[in-house]
Amino acid sequence: MMRAHMYAAQYGNHALAAETMAAIEVGRGLDACGQCDTCKASCRHSVQISNKLGHLRQIVASGELRV
């Protein structure tokens, strides 16, 4: 998911982001995140996982990124 966010948000390559997300097993992508009230994912290298997932969800919701 972090790579999909990078492609979409940093490179503006929505096609590659969609391809990356499509390759994620069902139940292990944004579909899984929809079941969490708050994101509990943490990264020991301080990657802001929750923020990036929230941003990715916004990009999808805006229709820019079709998954």
Ligand code: SF4
């Ligand atoms: S903890 Fe975060 S990354 Fe994990 S499924 Fe929930 S929202 Fe998604």
